[in-house]
Amino acid sequence: MADKEEKLLRLRHSFSHVMAEAVLQMFPSTKFAIGPAIEHGFYYDFDLPRSITPEDLEKIEQIMKTIISGNHAFIRKVINKKEALDLFKDQPFKIELIQGLPEDEEISVYTQNTFTDLCRGPHAENTKDLNPCAFKLLTIAGAYWRGDEKNPMLQRIYGTAWETPKELRSHLEWLKEVEKRDHRRLGRDLDLFSTHEEAGAGLIYWHPKGARIRTIVEDFWRREHFRCGYEYLYSPHIGKSWLWQTSGHLDFYSENMYSPMSIDEQDYYIKPMNCPFHILMYKTRMRSYRDLPLRWAELGTVYRYERSGVLHGLLRVRGFTQDDAHIICTPAQIEGEILEVLRFSLNMWKAFGFTEIKAYLATKPEKSVGDDEQWEKARASLKKAIDTQGLAYDIDEGGGAFYGPKIDLKIKDALGREWQMTTIQFDFNLPERFDMTFIDQDNTEKRPYMVHRALLGSIERFFGVLVEHYAGAFPVWISPVQAAVIPVAPAFYDYAVKVENILKEADIRVVADVGNDRMNAKIRNAQNQKIPYMLILGEKEESAGHVSVRTRKGEQKNGLPVDEFIAFIKEKIEKKENV
């Protein structure tokens, strides 16, 4: 497996060089930046005399195929810095890269056919190792040189490349599937949510069916939290500048905050986070070590400024609801609390059908608050929790926030894509800033530990991922409509309504379709709406008090007594199973 990945990496990197050569043939004045292999393919950044178009991509592909069929070797050569600077004297980006290399670094260049590039490698041995029918140029994008918006914008060409045409085809199929599952498309088709440009970008409107799902998710979430020893809070949406000054948000987070509104000549800010409010509640009375730990949760809606170019459906918005909680505890309790949060989180993901989860542990950055001992204790408890759960993890050395280390969880969806959702963050900053204290056993004032955590992350993003994970065909317990009653003809509309009422009585979300369509159209509509169960009713069913069940998967079970169907669907709901 590792061998295969290594091989793919060489191929993709080589395709990237071949593309660069093709682009150079088309535009002899091209300046080259960088062109690495990436997941599923490769890219290369160029500075070009004009914007390239999708038609250009086809031409570039053709030239690439010609180059590949020339059976050119990839030849590696080691040169010294002076030679390198001379070789790339017309390539300012390469010069910059060379000058950035450490003095003792070995500088290598790779040449195939007419093209030589500064490159560490590795590459395929020969262009004949590249299958000319196993790659495709996909998209053109702008990208800053070295990812810095102060630098010039280059043109990036993305391509996908594989060992065989068959793998390419299946990747293109996968891309089609990604498009089909796009939550923005499904959100409209299934009537779940909308956004309104005329009323503001990045703000979500939840339609009845989307809102229904949201209440199901939130009800479940709250119940689980109460069961796990959390209390629920409500806090305001705005706060005076004193609050945000004290918390430090005005100093360190203001680029994400909206301008203040003036109320009685005081500046009020809409909240980008919930924590300061929870802290004020903590400070309303003296806290004893006996009160700790406090686990305070809130589905708190926050607003953050996001640059217009980054907004994306439900996944990146300007107003969202965090499934937030703050755990305030003694240093001695911290390890157990972290363990419990992680366990809780994994259970939550399991309930919604996600089981592949990876942890990222971010440790102390150079600039930080809090003493080393605190950091170490926190890091150790995070690490221990990950180990106890047996999670796969990566360590992001120095990647923590200045106020504390954290674990982020990335969950994998049905298409194998990773989404960063859960975050568990220590905070050594706010307890200090707000002077939070508790009275310990020895009757001295001590500083509590504080942990922020969001399990689903944000309800909006979670919903977007949920939609894509299930392609809109939600498990029965989440489906906004669990059953559609479809009479075969108007003569059975009365019975259809009767069955609908019986199911409603049993708390099943059901709709009887007694409209003007013919039965076939009703089945098609229910199918397109991804309703789990269709109950088809005609004379046979009415006279026996039965229903005939068609699932959205096309399975069929005829002549089921209504009670039996209720018991059946109740079990599906109870066990959180799919159809």
Added chain:
RNA sequence: GCCUUUGUAGCUCAGCAGGCAGAGCACCUCCAUGGUAAGGAGGGGGUCAUCGGUUCGAUUCCGAUCAAAGGCUCCA
């Protein structure tokens, strides 16, 4: 915010060397409708994203703005 592309009916999309705006689906009405993925007929619906410019005349050409898509950076 920046780069590229895009914006015509609720949705998917035609159209136009500058000269009265089109289809399918959806919606409404009527007719029809007894068995597992679209019954039929008729009808309503558009300041061609917005604002400005060029022109006798702009949905079409030009500019700005807004929004969307794919990226860059950042993040729940």
